[in-house]
Amino acid sequence: MPNYNFNVTIEGIEGLMSKLQNSPRIVEDAERSMLERATLQAKTTAKENAPVDKSILRGSIDHDIKGSVGEMVGIVGTNVKYAKFQEEGTGIYGKRHRMITPINARMLAFKAGGKMVFARAVRGTEGKFYLKKGLEDVKSSLDVIRKIGFDVLRKGLSL
Numbered sequence: 001m002p003n004y005n006f007n008v009t010i011e012g013i014e015g016l017m018s019k020l021q022n023s024p025r026i027v028e029d030a031e032r033s034m035l036e037r038a039t040l041q042a043k044t045t046a047k048e049n050a051p052v053d054k055s056i057l058r059g060s061i062d063h064d065i066k067g068s069v070g071e072m073v074g075i076v077g078t079n080v081k082y083a084k085f086q087e088e089g090t091g092i093y094g095k096r097h098r099m100i101t102p103i104n105a106r107m108l109a110f111k112a113g114g115k116m117v118f119a120r121a122v123r124g125t126e127g128k129f130y131l132k133k134g135l136e137d138v139k140s141s142l143d144v145i146r147k148i149g150f151d152v153l154r155k156g157l158s159l
Helices: 013-021 023-049 056-060 083-088 130-139 142-156
Strands: 062-066 073-077 108-112 115-119
Touching: 023 062, 023 073, 023 130, 023 142, 056 083, 073 130, 083 130, 130 142
Parallel strands: none
Antiparallel strands: 062 073, 108 115
């Protein structure tokens, strides 16, 4: 039986190995790029849909990214105390689905339109769902967001 010997040389393998050693950083860059786009888009849509009185709520909506590779989380929200009520609604429109009535008094008292209002009960306010609309906007753009991640990977690995 004849003995055949041959050598195979793969050119560029050193460069590929170097790129693969950097792959955790490249993957982190891709993940961070996708989350940055998603959270920025959600924040922008939420601000566009947030109710405006004095712009306090709208101005407080922000985004952040926390964590490391594979565990990153994008956060969009606000620290304004009344934000939850604007998002979800109150009274018959809120989670409890009932009129707002006084607890320690006979009447509710509040200002509306610059005038004092007294009432035994109020219906509440409908939720604006501005944060939910931001999330829905991101969901409708997932293909674009994924492409951003793939482009970062492709560039990082020089493919």
